[in-house]
Amino acid sequence: MRERHGDCKMKKIYIQEEYCIGCRLCEIYCQVKHSKSKKIIKAFKEEMIDILPRVLVEEIGYNSFAIQCRHCSDAPCVEACISGAMQKNKNTGVVTCDEDKCVGCWSCIMVCPYGVIRRNLSGKKIASKCDLCIDEEIPVCVQNCPNEALKFMDKDAKEKNPVGTKTGRKNEK
Amino acid sequence: MALELKQSEFEIERDKNKCISCEVCVRQCSNDVHEYDSDQDTLYSDNSKCVGCRRCETLCPTGALKIRNREDQFKTNYNWTSSHLSNIYRQADSGGVLLTGMGSDRAHTVYWDHILFNAAQVTNPSIDPLREPMEIRTFIGRKPERLDFEINRNKDSKESLKDTNIKLKTKVPPQLDLSTPIMFSAMSYGSVSLNVCKSLAAAASEFGTYYNTGEGGLHKDLYGYAKNTIVQVASGRYGVDVDYLNKGAAVEIKIGQGAKPGIGGHLPGEKVTGDISNTRMIPEGTDAISPAPHHDIYSIEDLAQLIYALKEATNWLKPVGVKVSAVHNIAPIASGIVRAGADFVTIDGLRGGTGAAPQIIRDNVGIPIELAIASVDERLREEGIRYRSSIIAAGSIRSSADVIKAIALGADAVYIGTAALVAIGCHLCQKCYTGKCNWGIATQDPYLTKRLNPEIGTRKLLNLLRGWSLEIKEMLGGAGINAIESLKSNREHLRGINLNDRELAVLGIKHAGEAW
Numbered sequence: 001m002r003e004r005h006g007d008c009k010m011k012k013i014y015i016q017e018e019y020c021i022g023c024r025l026c027e028i029y030c031q032v033k034h035s036k037s038k039k040i041i042k043a044f045k046e047e048m049i050d051i052l053p054r055v056l057v058e059e060i061g062y063n064s065f066a067i068q069c070r071h072c073s074d075a076p077c078v079e080a081c082i083s084g085a086m087q088k089n090k091n092t093g094v095v096t097c098d099e100d101k102c103v104g105c106w107s108c109i110m111v112c113p114y115g116v117i118r119r120n121l122s123g124k125k126i127a128s129k130c131d132l133c134i135d136e137e138i139p140v141c142v143q144n145c146p147n148e149a150l151k152f153m154d155k156d157a158k159e160k161n162p163v164g165t166k167t168g169r170k171n172e173k
Numbered sequence: 174m175a176l177e178l179k180q181s182e183f184e185i186e187r188d189k190n191k192c193i194s195c196e197v198c199v200r201q202c203s204n205d206v207h208e209y210d211s212d213q214d215t216l217y218s219d220n221s222k223c224v225g226c227r228r229c230e231t232l233c234p235t236g237a238l239k240i241r242n243r244e245d246q247f248k249t250n251y252n253w254t255s256s257h258l259s260n261i262y263r264q265a266d267s268g269g270v271l272l273t274g275m276g277s278d279r280a281h282t283v284y285w286d287h288i289l290f291n292a293a294q295v296t297n298p299s300i301d302p303l304r305e306p307m308e309i310r311t312f313i314g315r316k317p318e319r320l321d322f323e324i325n326r327n328k329d330s331k332e333s334l335k336d337t338n339i340k341l342k343t344k345v346p347p348q349l350d351l352s353t354p355i356m357f358s359a360m361s362y363g364s365v366s367l368n369v370c371k372s373l374a375a376a377a378s379e380f381g382t383y384y385n386t387g388e389g390g391l392h393k394d395l396y397g398y399a400k401n402t403i404v405q406v407a408s409g410r411y412g413v414d415v416d417y418l419n420k421g422a423a424v425e426i427k428i429g430q431g432a433k434p435g436i437g438g439h440l441p442g443e444k445v446t447g448d449i450s451n452t453r454m455i456p457e458g459t460d461a462i463s464p465a466p467h468h469d470i471y472s473i474e475d476l477a478q479l480i481y482a483l484k485e486a487t488n489w490l491k492p493v494g495v496k497v498s499a500v501h502n503i504a505p506i507a508s509g510i511v512r513a514g515a516d517f518v519t520i521d522g523l524r525g526g527t528g529a530a531p532q533i534i535r536d537n538v539g540i541p542i543e544l545a546i547a548s549v550d551e552r553l554r555e556e557g558i559r560y561r562s563s564i565i566a567a568g569s570i571r572s573s574a575d576v577i578k579a580i581a582l583g584a585d586a587v588y589i590g591t592a593a594l595v596a597i598g599c600h601l602c603q604k605c606y607t608g609k610c611n612w613g614i615a616t617q618d619p620y621l622t623k624r625l626n627p628e629i630g631t632r633k634l635l636n637l638l639r640g641w642s643l644e645i646k647e648m649l650g651g652a653g654i655n656a657i658e659s660l661k662s663n664r665e666h667l668r669g670i671n672l673n674d675r676e677l678a679v680l681g682i683k684h685a686g687e688a689w
Contacts, residue, residue: 019626021201021613028195028234041235044193062619146232147626 010093017065026141027053077108191237274605284543293653352381358588361389364528372630409463429498431525492516499545522568529606550583
């Protein structure tokens, strides 16, 4: 279980789009994680109707990147939610949708500036979004990115340690 | 159109029970082997397009894919092997020279595998490198013939040493300081992607060793690693100017390459895009042709002129070396190179790698590096000029054992190229020349170059250097040696196995079982 932080120290998923290879393994493992059996072959062969990936790989030409909920500090989806299903956890900063409360009005989808909430129409209409795999040490999309294009870190760490091999960094002291 | 007679080399087995139609294989293959049929929700694979790089097999999340070599392409024949038949079919279709990449895959004798290293027992103690100091630091460059000291002794003092001021009078020529006797060999930006160059440069810089630019010039993103860069001057002189020469820690004149002795290079115009054209200092879209010879070098005297011109251009501050491929007369050639003033001689053996070479040259021209090092070291010692140059061995150094054997045969350090690429993902499919490297190494395609994250590449290369260095220390310690310098050309620590008398004589080693 991850350490719980306030919003400013909250660990988020950052993308280095220059190393995203567009394999979509993040989507696949996200689906497995949110399946009933959590077994990849069984999930895909038998349970797949219900499961949407909560991370999306966007592609234009050779540019691609995976995007999922940013867990905004002033999350507009939480403001817009008419049933109180969309909540931002005060301790962890994670925005989650309580599927029991969700009425499928899609207000959250309308206001999400990143377009990362999807409609799940398989059963009762619900909003499907990233829950930051709160029960995992590291979210599964980050764990399974073969090129480490996804990084899980807090904002401070990101600013202090820019990801990627910054050229000449070593000798420029 | 006439039927192509070449058979596919690989067979792709897809386990339908495991395949989840996630299409990772489709997205990862640059050769369009896999195809998804949405009507049938099935994936199809075309064996004939597969190059055996195993990218799909490695990334398949369920292990549904197996790429198998097709052993039964043709009826078994020990003379007319599958590779001969395939090559004839390919040439009957194309009428051209067959190209290939990486080092020779033919079953030439690998002498490393016929040499065994020694260990200490009873008569001299072995050393534990984890508890005792073990020196593998190596210096590359001309060593002084002798050392002169200035000794000012205070005559009044009774304690002779205490008041004695000793100064080194000899001026030591410029040296490369390696924390381990392993460097990354010349791979140009162009033949490999910039992310590969960045990984090599960052790893060399972090570990305290060197990488080589190859004949591709020095990209501005790599300027920060200049202290760990050996800049190459090859026959095309691409990217060479006085700033380039002075950026590097050393200069290497490339005469030949182990995979293609006597052959030049050719980077097709379509690969000479913006950044590469800038780095190579040639117009975009023009072919970068490296001639087979240097057109200003037709003798040792000409080579000497270039060596001294480069020393002059770099203010005599940097070692200048020469790289040649191991050919039949390598010993006198190396002797000439040393006499021409080279501070180090790089010898690249028969099995050395390449981004593109005619297959017939790669597999049939040159001699194995083991024999070349032994004969060059022997000759330079006989002539009393071994101290004037360091010897760097290259051409298929596959493990730390190969490194230690190379040093015991007489090399000062080794270059690793293929091993470094393997560390960052290369699977030796030998299709570098197509520019479609699925591992993002030998390609400039922006879809593919992204596949090598230099952060990961650097980490893996550092791990490799670290692992090999630790193993070298272990082997040295086991042999009771505490400094790699003591192993250099110390062939008493080597024994041959399954070698004939001539081979043992050339290698200058005894057969296993023979003692003093």
